Amino acid sequence: MNRLTATGDYIYTYAYTNDEKALCQMEMRSFFGNDTNEKIIKSKVRVDPSRSPFIKEQIEVLFEGDTLEDIIEQSANVDMADTTFKVIFLKINGLSEQDQVDYLGKRDIERQIGSAITGEADVHHPDVTFGLMPFEGRWYMGLYSQSEPIWFQHMKKPREYSTALSTRVARAVANIAVPNPDGIKVVDPCCGIGTVLVEALSMGIDIVGRDINPLVVEGSRENIAHFGLTGRVELGPIAEVETAYDVAIIDMPYNLYTHATPADQLGILKAAYPITEKLLVVTIETMDHMIEEAGFVITDRCIAKKGLFLREIVMCQKAI
Template sequence: MSNREFIYTYSGHRDEYDLCRMEMRSFFGFDVLSNVLKSTIEIDPSRSPFMKERLEVIYEGESFEQIADLVEQLDLDHATFKVVCLNDSELGSMKKVGHSKRREIERNIGLRIKGEPDLEQPETVFGVVMIDNKWYFGKLEVSEPIWLHHQQKPHMYSTALNTRVARAVANIAVPHPNGVRAIDPCCGIGTVLVEALSMGIDIVGRDINRRVVLGSRKNIAHFGLEGNVTTGPISEIEDNYDVAIIDMPYNLFTHITVEEQLDIVKQARRFTKKVVIVTIDTMDHMVEEAGFEIIDRCEARKGTFSRQVLVCK
């Protein structure tokens, strides 16, 4: 939590709109219907597969002239900088600002800053944006699509989650990683593990299938990450965890029965008080029978194929 204010801009496919909003709720405690969100909570924008940028607000004003006057207070002591106008797309109720107008805004702001402009490799990138007829200026952090680099794994199978969904699910399960221990007890080839480990989440993996465990370990190592993945049934887990992530095995790959699905959820209840379940089947009755309550849910679609994401406590 911080007294500073941050502005986050978002971009995503309509099929993942609900998943994006669920991730928002996990990070910030609320969601928004638009593609811009303001909060005092600081999140690395590269964690989310949906965030475009994060602006740490330094100044805000009712007019561009007011912002420009405030920016004159900045003295970077010859450090290099660049200014970017974020109104390159619709933000909330604000229409997109044209290219030439954005360049004019950037030049006008840049001329007020005491420092050395550098458009190629600046030490600091500043952003300026108009949202709901109010102007904001601050330090800009652009999201890096790390999840995109994880798409080409040495070991893959077609029914695994895509990396965008896996990354969002990891964030939904562990939005604030400090002090949180997580487990993926049906980890498969490690799609969720790779995303979670790349964000510094303390997570271990497990799977009953020795072959996919070996694939998971190789995938983790391929991206220069370190993680513990063991072989064995969920019934043999003895440690306790703050949260479990379960991408429920289903018939296309494992031929799992309804009874086995129920047992997985019941077993999870032994070692965690919170579980995030990804499933193609409706499992509300199983969740309830296992002693969990669904506190949030969404549907992640890809064309005609859909998965449910359930947050249970």
């Protein structure tokens, strides 16, 4: 196969419900620095599509053009040698009207590009899959990869709380807090049953859990081990944390066993101040005044909905 040079652009397609839109957009802003109302985003930033609970597919762009003919012409320069390939025209709901192509049109375009490429096509088990799509009036083709819903495997835990975050929300929360895990140390000091820990650890995030309740610490450890992950969960209050972290994720306690009073909540936030530069708070009630009193400034936020149950996801930085 001749060397194909990527342009440095990536296109991601998304799937989310109306209830999840705000959370998905906050995750987009964390990954890419901007969001969109479309279910497609183009960026120079590379993200493993399986990290996000909302990303469906990724195209690593190899070439682009104003017309389909431009793509066919460039495809004619591709020689796959002994490598089998397949071309797929992405099925996307978010395309603008000018970019829409019907089913038969898509199959025909796939055939035209497949015929232009030198090599053996294999629609069932190709070595390489190329993805093709029109977007914002231009055509793009590149290496195609599909997201694996790893979070889905984490839905059934040995230990569960009815008030715990869903795995999809927990995964998005971990991504918002830690878009790039390289060299980042994270603490979840009110980790509960470990929903965020499991998602973060499964994405290679260096995270430590902690809780004041010995039963949930035990449950959290069991959940982590159940999925073949390795992570530390300590017993004790956040006030006893002496290590410095880059990020803290705090899902404010509000269940039957550990409902925190406003004074407790403020105490948790103040205890976070000396140990982290960046703080993500998950709360069922607005606590902007507490966050500011604890010495943080809010940099982004959204409402995560689950039916009638609302949670605020609030991203903060230590005030200068």
